[in-house]
Amino acid sequence: MATVKLEQVTKIYPNGTKAVDGLNLEVGEGELMVLVGPSGCGKTTALRMVAGLEDISDGSLYIGQKRVNDMSPKDRDIAMVFQSYALYPHMTVAENIGFALKLRKTPKAEASAKIDQAAKILGLSEVLDRKPGQLSGGQRQRVAMGRAIVREPSVFLMDEPLSNLDAKLRVQMRAEVSKVQRTLGVATLYVTHDQVEAMTMGDRVAVLRGGVLQQCDTPQTLYDRPANVFVAGFIGSPAMNLWRGVLEGASTGAATVDLGSCRLDVGDAAMAAHPELSRFEGAEVIVGIRPEHLSVAPPSSDGGGELRGRVELVEALGSELMVHFSTDARHVKAEDAADDPAMRTGEVATAGISVARVGPRVDVKPGDPIAFEVESDMMHFFDPATGGAIRQ
Numbered sequence: 001m002a003t004v005k006l007e008q009v010t011k012i013y014p015n016g017t018k019a020v021d022g023l024n025l026e027v028g029e030g031e032l033m034v035l036v037g038p039s040g041c042g043k044t045t046a047l048r049m050v051a052g053l054e055d056i057s058d059g060s061l062y063i064g065q066k067r068v069n070d071m072s073p074k075d076r077d078i079a080m081v082f083q084s085y086a087l088y089p090h091m092t093v094a095e096n097i098g099f100a101l102k103l104r105k106t107p108k109a110e111a112s113a114k115i116d117q118a119a120k121i122l123g124l125s126e127v128l129d130r131k132p133g134q135l136s137g138g139q140r141q142r143v144a145m146g147r148a149i150v151r152e153p154s155v156f157l158m159d160e161p162l163s164n165l166d167a168k169l170r171v172q173m174r175a176e177v178s179k180v181q182r183t184l185g186v187a188t189l190y191v192t193h194d195q196v197e198a199m200t201m202g203d204r205v206a207v208l209r210g211g212v213l214q215q216c217d218t219p220q221t222l223y224d225r226p227a228n229v230f231v232a233g234f235i236g237s238p239a240m241n242l243w244r245g246v247l248e249g250a251s252t253g254a255a256t257v258d259l260g261s262c263r264l265d266v267g268d269a270a271m272a273a274h275p276e277l278s279r280f281e282g283a284e285v286i287v288g289i290r291p292e293h294l295s296v297a298p299p300s301s302d303g304g305g306e307l308r309g310r311v312e313l314v315e316a317l318g319s320e321l322m323v324h325f326s327t328d329a330r331h332v333k334a335e336d337a338a339d340d341p342a343m344r345t346g347e348v349a350t351a352g353i354s355v356a357r358v359g360p361r362v363d364v365k366p367g368d369p370i371a372f373e374v375e376s377d378m379m380h381f382f383d384p385a386t387g388g389a390i391r392q
């Protein structure tokens, strides 16, 4: 058993690309830590540095108590599972799983016991004599996991191991990989660009953007208390609605926020939860509301305290409706907001479509005017200058 600790780990490629920038991360004993972020944000680079396949430009990497920056990959006691797992086509499942043991000259009886045990954990006992060509995609992926398991490493590294599988199988394998990981209790660093995968699998999730760690916490905390606009927009599907608004009345105890021509109440509870908001009196803030926290207002209401717009598109999913609507509020794209300086200073704000997630029996169609009530303690507030969450 071991832990993995990255301290200010930085990777600058010879061409000058800074792929990972001062990354601090600790994977606890037995923990499944997911590293998530958009394409090119440095996930694979970070993982390869832990594996020893890529030099560390700056900072320290510890496995257990040992600083391993200069230790060769084979001495690091890790096993890696990649997206493209090349199984040996001419070998049986058992031979594929046991290949590393054979290289290590593990005695036959011992190797065979380990293979059997791994096969049992992975549900492969019935197919040990088959060749990879006679397996389903999910079974092949499990064989790849089996090869890592029999090595009994102190750390697992996985780089998008499920991305070659079809959607249904991927969902099933997520649960299986988590279960196997828990059974073995081995510290695991798991890379994916899929935030749903990250949320469903991770004990904790580290969100990376442009080589920089944005937030590392439990899935629920990332969802409830995103540290900045980027995390707010990245975690959750459909994404959080983000608008620019102006805060008024914070000093009078009846705070409101203007989103375009709509004025929403910021309740006492919300003010109390974000005391720092009073600094933004009369100023712009970024307001975030998740689609599930918008509820269609009854038609009799007088229009005050609501978010009004026009229905553009209704997606009926059976269990719920996704109502896409336009408003005159100014949209913020989380993708842009986090690192575009122009966005930070508020020069760019585009019209956009907002989304509400409502019950399946709500009667709406494209072109209809629509109004939403907003639970004010479900509002998120961000500083437009930094993109950071406004809290204390």
Ligand SMILES: Nc1ncnc2c1ncn2[C@@H]1O[C@H](COP(=O)(O)OP(=O)(O)OP(=O)(O)O)[C@@H](O)[C@H]1O
Residues within 6 Å of the ligand: 013, 014, 015, 017, 018, 019, 037, 038, 039, 040, 041, 042, 043, 044, 045, 046, 193
């Ligand atoms: N060998 C290399 N030399 C120079 N730049 C590289 C090299 N490998 C990767 N990069 C760059 O480093 C950055 C991070 O790449 P990396 O592969 O770590 O991203 P990633 O998060 O794994 O992306 P993806 O989700 O697409 O797999 C990218 O800008 C990439 O172009």
Ligand SMILES: [Mg+2]
Residues within 6 Å of the ligand: 043, 044, 045
């Ligand atoms: Mg990658």
